[in-house]
Every structure is written in structure tokens, then in C-alpha cells.
Amino acid sequence: MLSKRIIPCLDVKDGRTVKGVNFVDLRDAGDPVELAAQYAQQGADELVFLDITATHERRKTMIEMVKAVARQLNIPFTIGGGITEIADAEALLNAGADKISINSAAVRKPKLIEELARAFGVQFVVVAVDTKHIDGKNWVHLNGGRLITELQTEDWIKQAEELGAGEILLTSMDHDGTKAGFDCDLLKKVNEMINIPIIASGGAGNMAHFTEVFQKANVDAALAASVFHYGEILIPDLKQELSKHQIPVRI
């Protein structure tokens, strides 16, 4: 049976992982390669690296990091952040990235999804969507939730699928950082609307939240950052817990 995937997300700045990571036996918490290998060892099914570098040197630094990760890592990984054109994506593909994640660039130019899917296949294209609930509707937001768009979340995701997105990474900005659980209602609604995999993001605080999002929303994967980085949830424990609830996982 196809396993539900557990995906740690790592923020990267200038080729280094940021946010306090406190694995005991990690020599250098800022080294993406070492960190990635550690997660793979623990049983992570996939990794997402989100580049938050703001400088012009971004692309070059990122490519070097992607190559270094790809040399060591034996599980798939996705790169997101700052991808605005085919050339960015191609450079990442050639450096060993399995998928790329696009967010604002897709909203600004939806045709980019189509172009990427045609050039590299739908399996390469993850469309990340940040959403906020306002006055009874869900709205797509950009810039980490600071900028509202005129797109309703459900409509945009449907459009992204039609344009050739291979997967949706849906982050609820209302839940993100709260540690109060995923937005199961919205995730369920979106999941039933589309025919491509969906990754739940935003709100993970404990193991029960993962069980809940798989059981209630039947999402394909769940992504989290801080609960993994700070060692609050260990992936082997999480998988045991999910398995106890008959949720198929890779152990």
C-alpha cells in the first residue's frame, strides 16, 4: 500500500540551514548535508528545502548546496524559493533536485506551471499555496502571508492542477506556528477536489495532529519544521504512532 509521507522542511539561507536544530549528535546544525542525512537516517520519506536567501548570489549558492545534498541523500527532496523561470528549475534538476516548489511566481504567471510541466514532467512541479481564512472564504496569500491576492484558494489549486501541477503543498497561515493542529477541514475539502497528491502544512504540534490530518483529510503527506528540528517529535516515534492507527507508513 502507498505510504503516507512524513516531510521535514528546512529553511536555507546562503546555503546554510537556519532555525535552531538540536539533534544531539549533530556536529554542525547549519550544514544542510549533515542535517538531511540525519533525517533520512531517522526515516523521513522526503525533504523540502526552502531557500530564504534574498541576495543576488542566491542561485549559485543554492545549486552548490543541492549538489552536495544530492551526493549524500538517498531519499527524494524538493527545492523551493526564488524559482521564477525555466532556467532556475533546470539548474536545480541538473544539480539533483527531484522536485521544485513554486509559489508567488506561479500566482504572478500561472503559465509557468504549464511550461515547467511540459519541460520536466508534472512529477517535478510542486505548487505551494499559502492560504488564510477571511470572512468565510479562503484566500491565497503571498510573501509568507503578508500579501493577499484576489485568488480564492480552492479556485487557484484547481487551476494549478489543470495547468500541470504534480503535487500541491498547502500551508494554512492561520494554523502555521500555532502548534494547534493542521487545518483538516480545508485540507479535506481541497483533497476531495483534486486528483494529484497533497501535502498538508502548518500547525503540527504533536503526534496526534499527524494522525488526525491523515485520518480526517486523507492527505498524502504531512510537512512540519520546528517539531522535528527541536526534537519535539522524533520521526521513528511518529511512524510507530501512525502505524498503531493503521495509517500506512514506511518503517
Added chain:
Amino acid sequence: MNENTTNNSIGIVSYGAGNIFSLTAALDRQGISYGMVNTEADLEKYSHIIIPGVGHAGAAMQKLQQTGLVDAIKALTKPVLGICVGMQLLTSHSEEGNADLLDIVPLKTKLFDRALGIKIPHMGWNNVNFANNPLFTNVKPHAQFYFVHSYFIEYNPIFDIASVTYGNKFSAAVQKNNFFGVQFHPEKSGEAGEQLLKNFSMIR
């Protein structure tokens, strides 16, 4: 072939269908030597051949034809491993692009049926059920491998050496004589995948 397996070296058919960085990285980690196959003469240099492949099967077949290597590949008697679209190329036909393929393994590559209530692509880790086959030596029973594909090779007990279920049961791995194919990505399948690559490099 020589008993001394340290002389083994894998030739990777270079035909422009997808990126092979992860594959060569996995071979590096396993200490398996490899090189690129661009010409017919290159095929002779290696003890084993891998046909990689990502993307569109019809387009991949066109690119392979442009290399002029098709007949030489079909005539190979050394171990050959097709990975993902590289595996599908071994079959006779794909619904993707309605393309005629190498026709080494007389099976068809088909599109997943949405009516089965499954998402397409089949993406992620799935249990692989294999029988006794050297490709799976020392791989744990029902081990999970990483899949990403929208087309699959129909299950056929004659050529199937490992099956997987997603919507319907289909072939995760096939073999005909010296030709092997795996639908999953061993280079992305953790320890199980690395073991499989090592196993392939030891097949004589």
C-alpha cells in the same frame, strides 16, 4: 564474464532523457564504478548497462533512436537495467505518446485508470512484493521503494519479478533473460534501493 566482480563497471546510456546526477551519486556511495555510453563502442567497455529515464516515454524513445544505439542495445547479452521510463522502454508499446518501444519484453505500458479512484502520478513509497531473484538479494521482504510515474507495466507472471499495488496490481520489476527493469527509483529508495543497485552490479 570474469569471476572477479571488482572489474565490474556500469555503463549508463546517455540519451538526454532526464537527469542522472542522483543515479551517479548513488553509484558513487556504493563504490560502484561507472561511465557514460554515447556510442556503440562504449557499450563494449562496461560489464553492465543501465538505461535511465525520466519524463515522457514516447519522447524518450525518440531520443534513444537518435543515438543510433537501439539495435546494439537489443543485441546485448550482458546485464541491462532499465530504471523508470528506462524500464518502460524495454516493453513493446506505451500509451504515453502511443509509442512503439524497444520490444525486448513483450508487455504494454499503460496509463493508470482514474476510475479506480487513485491519484495520478503514483508518487511515494510503496511495498514491493518480490520473489527469489538476484536483483533483490538481501532486500527485506515487502521493502518499500520510491515511485513517481503515471504509466505502468501490466502485470504478467512470465516476466514479473516484483509486483506492487496501486489501484491495480502491476509490475514493479520485470526480467527477460539479461534484461531487467524497475519502475521505482533505486537511487531514491533509501537502503533498499542502494542494495538493489549493488545487487545489479554483481549479476553475471
